Amino acid sequence: MINPSLWSRAARRRSGTGEAWPDARTRILDAAEELFAGGGYEATATAEIAKRAEVPKGLVFHYFPRKIDVLVTLVGERTRVDDMGDEPVEEVPGDPAGALARLARRVPLRASPAMRRILFREADTHGSVRERLRNLNAEIIRRASFVLELTLPGGRGDAARLEAAAATFAAVLLYQESLCMLTGHHIDPDMVADLIVRALV
Amino acid sequence: MINPSLWSRAARRRSGTGEAWPDARTRILDAAEELFAGGGYEATATAEIAKRAEVPKGLVFHYFPRKIDVLVTLVGERTRVDDMGDEPVEEVPGDPAGALARLARRVPLRASPAMRRILFREADTHGSVRERLRNLNAEIIRRASFVLELTLPGGRGDAARLEAAAATFAAVLLYQESLCMLTGHHIDPDMVADLIVRALV
Amino acid sequence: MINPSLWSRAARRRSGTGEAWPDARTRILDAAEELFAGGGYEATATAEIAKRAEVPKGLVFHYFPRKIDVLVTLVGERTRVDDMGDEPVEEVPGDPAGALARLARRVPLRASPAMRRILFREADTHGSVRERLRNLNAEIIRRASFVLELTLPGGRGDAARLEAAAATFAAVLLYQESLCMLTGHHIDPDMVADLIVRALV
Amino acid sequence: MINPSLWSRAARRRSGTGEAWPDARTRILDAAEELFAGGGYEATATAEIAKRAEVPKGLVFHYFPRKIDVLVTLVGERTRVDDMGDEPVEEVPGDPAGALARLARRVPLRASPAMRRILFREADTHGSVRERLRNLNAEIIRRASFVLELTLPGGRGDAARLEAAAATFAAVLLYQESLCMLTGHHIDPDMVADLIVRALV
DNA sequence: CATGAATGAGCTTTCATTCAT
DNA sequence: AATGAATGAAAGCTCATTCAT
Numbered sequence: 001m002i003n004p005s006l007w008s009r010a011a012r013r014r015s016g017t018g019e020a021w022p023d024a025r026t027r028i029l030d031a032a033e034e035l036f037a038g039g040g041y042e043a044t045a046t047a048e049i050a051k052r053a054e055v056p057k058g059l060v061f062h063y064f065p066r067k068i069d070v071l072v073t074l075v076g077e078r079t080r081v082d083d084m085g086d087e088p089v090e091e092v093p094g095d096p097a098g099a100l101a102r103l104a105r106r107v108p109l110r111a112s113p114a115m116r117r118i119l120f121r122e123a124d125t126h127g128s129v130r131e132r133l134r135n136l137n138a139e140i141i142r143r144a145s146f147v148l149e150l151t152l153p154g155g156r157g158d159a160a161r162l163e164a165a166a167a168t169f170a171a172v173l174l175y176q177e178s179l180c181m182l183t184g185h186h187i188d189p190d191m192v193a194d195l196i197v198r199a200l201v
Numbered sequence: 202m203i204n205p206s207l208w209s210r211a212a213r214r215r216s217g218t219g220e221a222w223p224d225a226r227t228r229i230l231d232a233a234e235e236l237f238a239g240g241g242y243e244a245t246a247t248a249e250i251a252k253r254a255e256v257p258k259g260l261v262f263h264y265f266p267r268k269i270d271v272l273v274t275l276v277g278e279r280t281r282v283d284d285m286g287d288e289p290v291e292e293v294p295g296d297p298a299g300a301l302a303r304l305a306r307r308v309p310l311r312a313s314p315a316m317r318r319i320l321f322r323e324a325d326t327h328g329s330v331r332e333r334l335r336n337l338n339a340e341i342i343r344r345a346s347f348v349l350e351l352t353l354p355g356g357r358g359d360a361a362r363l364e365a366a367a368a369t370f371a372a373v374l375l376y377q378e379s380l381c382m383l384t385g386h387h388i389d390p391d392m393v394a395d396l397i398v399r400a401l402v
Numbered sequence: 403m404i405n406p407s408l409w410s411r412a413a414r415r416r417s418g419t420g421e422a423w424p425d426a427r428t429r430i431l432d433a434a435e436e437l438f439a440g441g442g443y444e445a446t447a448t449a450e451i452a453k454r455a456e457v458p459k460g461l462v463f464h465y466f467p468r469k470i471d472v473l474v475t476l477v478g479e480r481t482r483v484d485d486m487g488d489e490p491v492e493e494v495p496g497d498p499a500g501a502l503a504r505l506a507r508r509v510p511l512r513a514s515p516a517m518r519r520i521l522f523r524e525a526d527t528h529g530s531v532r533e534r535l536r537n538l539n540a541e542i543i544r545r546a547s548f549v550l551e552l553t554l555p556g557g558r559g560d561a562a563r564l565e566a567a568a569a570t571f572a573a574v575l576l577y578q579e580s581l582c583m584l585t586g587h588h589i590d591p592d593m594v595a596d597l598i599v600r601a602l603v
Numbered sequence: 604m605i606n607p608s609l610w611s612r613a614a615r616r617r618s619g620t621g622e623a624w625p626d627a628r629t630r631i632l633d634a635a636e637e638l639f640a641g642g643g644y645e646a647t648a649t650a651e652i653a654k655r656a657e658v659p660k661g662l663v664f665h666y667f668p669r670k671i672d673v674l675v676t677l678v679g680e681r682t683r684v685d686d687m688g689d690e691p692v693e694e695v696p697g698d699p700a701g702a703l704a705r706l707a708r709r710v711p712l713r714a715s716p717a718m719r720r721i722l723f724r725e726a727d728t729h730g731s732v733r734e735r736l737r738n739l740n741a742e743i744i745r746r747a748s749f750v751l752e753l754t755l756p757g758g759r760g761d762a763a764r765l766e767a768a769a770a771t772f773a774a775v776l777l778y779q780e781s782l783c784m785l786t787g788h789h790i791d792p793d794m795v796a797d798l799i800v801r802a803l804v
Numbered sequence: 805c806a807t808g809a810a811t812g813a814g815c816t817t818t819c820a821t822t823c824a825t
Numbered sequence: 826a827a828t829g830a831a832t833g834a835a836a837g838c839t840c841a842t843t844c845a846t
Contacts, residue, residue, distance in 0.1 A: 024809080040326050042243030045836065056811050061838060063809095121325050123383070124318065125241050130382070137383050164392040168373060171380055171388070179372055181325065182338050187372070191365040199400035225827090246819060259823090259828045268820065426806090442728050444645035447840060460807050460844090469841065523727050526720065526784070527643050539785050566794040570775060573782055573790070581774055583727065584740050589774070593767040601802035627830085648815065659832050664817065666830095811843075818836070825828085 025063050027053040032070045033078065037114035041071055041122050071122060075132050079111040079119060096151040096200070100193035103147055104173055116177050133174075140170040152200060165196045226264050228254040233271045234279065238315035242272055242323050272323065276333050280312040280320060297352040297401070301394035304348055305374055317378050334375075341371040353401060366397045427465050429455040434472045435480065439516035443473055443524050473524065477534050481513040481521060498553040498602070502595035505549055506575055518579045535576075542572040554602060567598045628666050630656040635673045636681065640717035644674055644725050674725060678735050682722060683713040699754040699803070703796035706750055707776055719780050736777075743773040755803060768799045 022030065031052035035044040046067055050057040064070045111119065123130040144166040172179070172192045179187050223231065232253035236245040247268050251258040265271045312320065324331040345367040373380070373393045380388050424432065433454035437446040448469050452459040466472045513521065525532040546568040574581070574594045581589050625633065634655035638647040649670055653660040667673045714722065726733040747769040775782070775795045782790050 040241075040243060042241060043326065046838085047836080057837095058811055058813090058839090059809080062811090065838085067837065117325065120379075121322065124322050124379075125244070134383055134385070141384075161392070161396065164389065164396055167380075167384065167388055168369065168393055168396065171373060171376065172369060174383075175372065175376060175379075178321075178325075178376075179368075181331070182335055182375075183342075183368065184335070187368055188365065191362070192369055195362065195365055195369065195400045196396070199396040247821090248819075257828050259830095260826090262821065263827065266821090442643075442645060444643060445728070448842090449840075458807050460809095461805090463842065464806070467842090519727065522781075523724065526724050526781075527646065532784070536785055536787070543786075563794070563798065566791065566798055569782075569786065569790055570771065570795055570798065573775060573778065574771060576785075577774065577778055577781075580723075580727070580778075581770075583733065584737055584777075585744075585770065586737070589770055590767065593764070594771055597764065597767055597771065597802045598798070601798045649817090650815080661817095661819090661832055661834090662830080665832090668817085670816065807844105807846085809844090809846105811841105813840095815839070816837090819834095820832105822832075823828105823830090825830105 024053070024055045024059055028055060028060055028063060028070070029074060029078070033074055033112070033114050033118070036071065036074070036122075037117045041118070041126075046070075068126075071118070071126065072128050074115065074118065075129050078115050079132055079136070093151050094153060096148055096153075097194050097197040099147045099151045100144065100169065100197060101190045103143055104169075104189040104193060113177060116174075120175070120178055137170055137174060140173060141166045144169045148197075148200065152197075162200065165200055169193065169196055225254070225256045225260055229256060229261055229264060229271070230275055230279070234275055234313070234315050234319070237272065237275070237323070238318045242319070242327075247271075269327075272319075272327065273329055275316065275319065276330050279316050280333060280337070294352050295354060297349055297354075298395050298398040300348045300352045301345065301370065301398060302391045304344055305370075305390035305394060314378055317375075321376070321379055338371055338375060341374060342367045345370045349398075349401065353398075363401065366401055370394065370397055426455070426457045426461055430457060430462055430465060430472070431476055431480070435476055435514070435516050435520070438473065438476070438524070439519045443520070443528075448472075470528075473520075473528065474530055476517070476520065477531050480517050481534060481538070495553050496555060498550055498555075499596050499599040501549045501553045502546065502571065502599060503592045505545055506571075506591040506595060515579055518576075522577070522580055539572055539576060542575060543568045546571045550599075550602065554599075564602065567602055571595065571598055627656070627658045627662055631658060631663055631666060631673070632677055632681070636677055636715070636717050636721070639674065639677070639725075640720045644721070644729075649673075671729070674721070674729065675731050677718065677721065678732050681714060681718050682735055682739075696754050697756060699751055699756075700797050700800040702750045702754045703747065703772065703800065704793045706746055707772075707792035707796060716780060723778070723781055740773055740777060743776060744769045747772045751800075751803065755800075765803065768803055772796065772799055 028049060031049045032044070035049055035052065038044075046060050047057050049070070050060050053060075060070070064073060119129060119133050119136075123133045141163075145162060148162060148166065169192060172187060173189055176187055176189065229250060232250045233245070236250055236253065239245075247261050248258050250271070251261045254261075261271070265274060320330060320334050324334045342364075346363060349363060349367065370393060373388060374390055377388055377390065430451060433451045434446070437451055437454065440446075448462050449459050451472070452462045455462075462472070466475060521531060521535050521538075525535045543565075547564060550564060550568065571594065574589060575591055578589055578591065631652060634652045635647070638652055638655065641647075649663050650660050652673070653663050656663075663673070667676060722732060722736050726736045744766075748765060751765060751769065772795060775790060776792055779790055779792065
């Protein structure tokens with residue numbers, strides 16, 4: 001989560017000056033996150049992870065008996081699909097575009113951009129990753145639908161259309177990282193929110 | 202492109218009875234396409250490709266000196282971004298949704314679902330694949346914009362919004378495979394076309 | 403010696419109710435005995451021993467600084483070649499077969515079947531184990547010879563033949579475990595005793 | 604089978620002078636045979652095999668994808684339990700001891716002493732090896748019984764006793780290697796044959 | 805005494821790639 | 826052109842052993 005390069009060699013020396021040098025396990029996960037995001041899970045050697053984490057190779061396997069455990073742990077600990085119940089949504093009816101935009105800004109995905117790239121890339125081949133991504137997608141759709149129903153002025157209209165709108169919104173939100181990579185320029189979630197709301201009124 | 206399992210053992214025997222047993226090079230590409238799509242490029246061993254293609258291991262390297270050449274060739278020969286010029290678009294103004302839906306049905310991507318999975322998965326780490334995907338995305342956006350401009354009733358309205366609409370449309374079109382994997386059920390391009398048009402009128 | 407599975411989890415809880423939960427060192431040896439017998443010394447990891455003994459890994463090395471020490475201790479403490487002097491043999495002359503059978507039943511080898519398997523398997527490669535097995539073999543031959551000399555009716559006859567008989571008897575006694583594994587059914591020491599005596603009269 | 608040390612470096616140079624330098628696969632098996640016999644299967648590293656065979660490490664796995672395959676192949680190709688049918692037994696009745704002694708001298712096990720050590724050591728933990736050893740044991744018992752029935756003067760007497768005699772004979776024959784290691788001096792199969800026959804008449 | 809994180813050498817195995825035929 | 830034996834670097838993983846606490 002925190003860029004390990006900020007720490008490395010020098011940081012260790014100034015231990016005690018404030019922030020603590022993260023423990024080995026954390027450093028391993030930090031390193032793996034960066035490397036998996038950069039080159040993909042398969043192309044990343046555990047030795048490389050160890051090197052970047054500045055731990056001996058054996059320690060990686062002490063914490064994560066198989067390489068895949070690093071990925072699974074990463075997804076398990078560093079992506080979170082927050083439950084909606086917590087934060088009461090108190091959207092005033094009449095501003096669905098604003099509501100969606102706000103939702104976009106607090107996507108229930110607590111995950112660094114790096115984690116998101118990992119999520120998308122590895123979901124294709126690793127079931128556990130895929131499942132987590134599915135949960136996330138479902139949660140976003142659920143929220144978007146909820147918000148839209150609450151804020152859309154004249155009833156919610158066609159249910160199927162609303163569903164499609166929510167799904168599209170979720171897709172753009174989730175894939176914005178990949179899309180950015182593709183097109184070279186950011187897709188603006190706000191613009192998409194606006195678009196979708198226009199389609200529904 | 203053609204499911205190799207239709208050939209295999211039995212097919213070889215009935216050689217000459219009509220369809221020919223594909224040549225070694227083709228069989229190698231067929232095998233690679235399936236395997237790369239299934240497990241990813243990195244996780245696929247060349248020996249595995251050779252085995253599935255029913256050719257000796259050495260022959261793979263005879264045609265494709267390095268492993269990466271198989272991927273590059275696959276993307277080069279089995280994905281095609283058709284140029285728009287060929288087929289004259291003669292959309293009547295007044296039916297933008299229908300026009301988009303028609304566009305969706307003849308996406309200019311000549312690529313099997315397997316090739317599309319490969320494209321998306323490997324674009325992240327392989328520049329040449331990424332470039333091909335970018336071309337494709339740009340082409341779809343260009344077409345969608347063109348079609349919309351042509352068919353939308355009252356002028357094209359806000360240019361930025363039209364751009365966003367086209368980009369969203371392209372994204373959904375390109376990623377429908379991945380999205381299906383995620384959500385478990387198809388996203389209907391027709392529905393999205395409808396949605397987008399509604400947003401623009 | 404005592405099946406550890408009788409203890410494990412449940413036993414620990416009823417500590418104090420009669421039998422005591424064996425101390426850590428004993429449990430380590432119990433575990434090692436089972437594991438060495440089952441998979442061989444080389445194939446058994448110390449971590450595995452610790453796990454089965456329900457002790458932390460470090461404790462194994464606390465008691466047995468090197469892995470080989472576990473084996474040596476096991477052989478040293480859990481195989482015993484009793485000296486004949488202790489129990490006075492008071493065989494009446496005239497029943498050599500019975501005498502041998504009785505000897506077979508109180509072989510001077512105080513060792514569980516597991517320990518015997520270990521003994522045979524590891525003797526081949528570990529000098530200290532081999533030596534112990536040699537002692538044992540010698541002692542059995544000595545006793546068998548003694549008993550036979552005492553009980554055989556008409557003098558002891560050919561010395562060389564008596565020696566061969568005693569050695570054969572010892573071999574069958576020692577290897578009955580291995581032989582059982584080989585043939586699938588027990589070899590009956592009594593039958594062999596009978597056989598041998600018949601050969602000598 | 605043939606001591607590889609006879610070949611090694613120097614031998615290769617005199618290639619063409621008569622005997623051929625064995626091919627890589629053979630050299631690997633030769634090396635494995637020696638090393639497994641000496642230190643046991645588990646304690647022998649494949650790298651060590653490769654080194655002694657003077658082949659690159661990778662080639663071992665080219666021929667034997669898993670280490671265990673080396674052992675299995677060794678047992679499969681370099682131990683042979685000859686079938687009895689071939690060589691007609693034409694023992695004259697009346698000399699059972701001589702017949703057994705002759706049998707002992709042409710044990711139906713075509714295997715080097717090294718292979719025999721491997722057989723005994725690894726049978727305990729490797730099923731395929733155990734099975735081979737079982738076959739061998741059964742065959743010897745079968746032959747010994749047959750020979751005894753044929754040559755014993757007054758009928759074959761007690762069937763159970765004859766069985767025990769044959770089993771004992773087989774055991775001594777098979778384990779003479781191990782027994783030698785134990786006692787330090789050969790057990791004489793002839794003597795045992797004599798012993799057994801005496802017991803049966 | 806007891807513990808479990810830490811260590812690194814070494815193991816089996818994989819694999820892209822070469823090359824003689 | 827076609828083949829499969831050969832190669833060796835590197836991968837994932839194991840494991841005895843150490844050591845600070």
